Amino acid sequence: MVAAGGLRPLCASARLEERGDGLRFDVEVDGQRATAFALRHRGQVVAYLNRCSHVAMELDWIEGRFLDAEGTVIVCATHGAAYDPAGGHCLGGPCSGRGGLRPIEICERDGVVYWRPDLLVRPRREEAPPA
Numbered sequence: 393m394v395a396a397g398g399l400r401p402l403c404a405s406a407r408l409e410e411r412g413d414g415l416r417f418d419v420e421v422d423g424q425r426a427t428a429f430a431l432r433h434r435g436q437v438v439a440y441l442n443r444c445s446h447v448a449m450e451l452d453w454i455e456g457r458f459l460d461a462e463g464t465v466i467v468c469a470t471h472g473a474a475y476d477p478a479g480g481h482c483l484g485g486p487c488s489g490r491g492g493l494r495p496i497e498i499c500e501r502d503g504v505v506y507w508r509p510d511l512l513v514r515p516r517r518e519e520a521p522p523a
Contacts, residue, residue, distance in 0.1 A: 405504060425516060428496050429456070
């Protein structure tokens with residue numbers, strides 16, 4: 393299902409709790425299968441490509457676990473790179489000097505979280521509407 397403006401429904405707003413687990417979702421990047429994730433930080437939902445800027449590996453150590461024990465920083469499970477949930481910027485660790493996480497446009501309306509595909513991050517082909 394595609395909403396107005398190309399938005400794609402992701403989940404009910406209540407699914408994403410402050411400092412809680414994130415929600416992984418399938419995407420395609422440059423024709424390759426990948427995952428992205430959404431989580432709630434300071435009351436706002438944010439979403440990023442699930443790829444560390446240090447080494448292109450998924451961040452979560454257990455599916456959906458992206459935040460540190462305090463629930464305040466996104467941490468790469470493999471090498472410990474730390475990212476600010478508010479903007480995806482690298483805060484420290486091996487990602488230093490390598491930018492940050494790739495954001496995905498996200499919004500909440502009427503109790504539903506939506507994401508918007510862009511030129512790089514698209515729905516997986518099997519999820520795309522027929523041409």
